[in-house]
Amino acid sequence: MSLDFGAKSDEKWRHVSLSTSHGSYQKDDQAHLVGHAMTAPLAAYIPGQTGLSDADQDALTDLYIRGTPANTLRAYERDLIYLTAWKAAAFAAPLNWPEGEAVALRFIIDHSRDLTEADPQDPALTAADALITQGLRKSHACPAPSTLDRRIASWRAFHRMKNLASPFDAPLVRQARAKARRAAAKPKAPKSANPITREVLEAVLATCDHSLRGLRDRAILMLGWASGGRRRSEIAGLMRQDIDLKDYAKDGIIWINLVETKTTQSGKTPKLVLKGRAAQALAFWVEMGDINDGPLFRPITRNDDPLERALSPDGIYQIVQKRVTQAGFPKGFATPHGLRSGFLTQAALDGAPIQAAMRLSLHRSLAQAQQYYDDVEITENPATDLLG
Structure with a gap:
């Protein structure tokens, strides 16, 4: 199974190919993530509303790229690769736009617990193993809450780019995220162990x-x-x-x-x-x-x-x-x-x-x-x- 996200207008952003059948991904420099997140016709999701023309879509994509800090674009790139690989490993399916609440809830649950001692048949462990094999996850330990927050924020941003409602705004999903954050709460580690006075x-x-x-x-x-x-x-x-x-x-x-x-x-x-x-x-x-x-x-x-x-x-x-x-x-x-x-x-x-x-x-x-x-x-x- 291969998921290809094509570039549209900006030469800085290149093609991303994720091959889940081989358990690996390949990336040429940087992906045109904003273009991928926005290229699906809006009319497919908003009945009765005319979709953007190709020229308007290109202009809007370029606007997002120019108006987004480079570090944020790089984070979007990493997160889109991770989210796509996780969805393929957990559901054997590509990302949907808009994504379902059940998928969002499963993502939170899978990333809010330590899988070190999990049952070998646990689906979350199977998905984690696939991500580790692809080099997208380091271990079975519970990811840092800040990492989960960032990936969710990116996922929500991709929905906003398509003018779609995010599943993470659903009451049940929001409550689950709040509980997961509290369960994993620990003192925030400083970015530098000591200040350079x-x-x-x-x-x-x-x-x-x-x-x-x-x-x-x-x-x-x-x-x-x-x-x-x-x-x-x-x-x-x-x-x-x-x-x-x-x-x-x-x-x-x-x-x-x-x-x-x-x-x-x-x-x-x-x-x-x-x-x-x-x-x-x-x-x-x-x-x-x-x-x-x-x-x-x-x-x-x-x-x-x-x-x-x-x-x-x-x-x-x-x-x-x-x-x-x-x-x-x-x-x-x-x-x-x-x-x-x-x-x-x-x-x-x-x-x-x-x-x-x-x-x-x-x-x-x-x-x-x-x-x-x-x-x-x-x-x-x-x-x-x-x-x-």
Whole structure:
């Protein structure tokens, strides 16, 4: 059995082929997921309403692609592959549009329990084995609630793209999801085991020598921390034209123009400022690396020469991990998100107003940013000394 999702208008998105009979899937680069999710005629699901023309369908597909962050599109890709494979393994059938409530309920039940000790004849175990064979599932353990939430969110998004009601909005299915979330509730693991506070950052920066690689890594670490705790995808996505040096010679200030972030829309992201040592490190990297256009941060060859292509977000991850370990901290001590959490933690330690810190971190939620301040402020709470 083969399920083919064809691309329509965007050359960036290619064909996905899932072969359930062979227990494997093949993927050429990225799938045209938005196109697949939207190409079925709307008239087939909305009686009496005229379907979109091919030109309108192409335009709408292109609009979804351009208006959706790249990371979200990649998540859609992974989730569509997983959902299609699961439906084939559990029901020997392709996804339906709209999907049935019974299928949605079964999906929640199958992914809300540990199958390690399940009966060998359990259908959920059989489906899980098929997914493990295809490399889409790691083990029989209960998936993380956040993973299940994301896949359900993607499934619902695919229904919205077709202008269809989602089965996950049915009362019984919603109640089952709520119960499953509560049953699997556990403390949320931080994205970084430890925040990279100023003291930690100084130790990490000390590992950066005067080679081109060292200059690059120092600029990455300082920009990532001092500009508000940038995400690794934001650092990797910076281009030379996003860095404005017009005020550097006079005031020692560098302006950073992020196109968009996880919490801001394209063209509506406020300018960020880099000052002091961080600005110096970035300006020195631009000069010594001869970065006149193109990607700001790039891989470095063994001969200490920068390549033309950009560093990937995973490359940023590897750099942070390597430098943290070289600084003498245990393996896994901190990830790139430690730059973000460390910036906010240090702001709280230094008594900076949370609104000022959020102006740089671009947190959309005050409650989320407040968590870092709460961890610091509780140690200064007089009520913690009542027993002396």
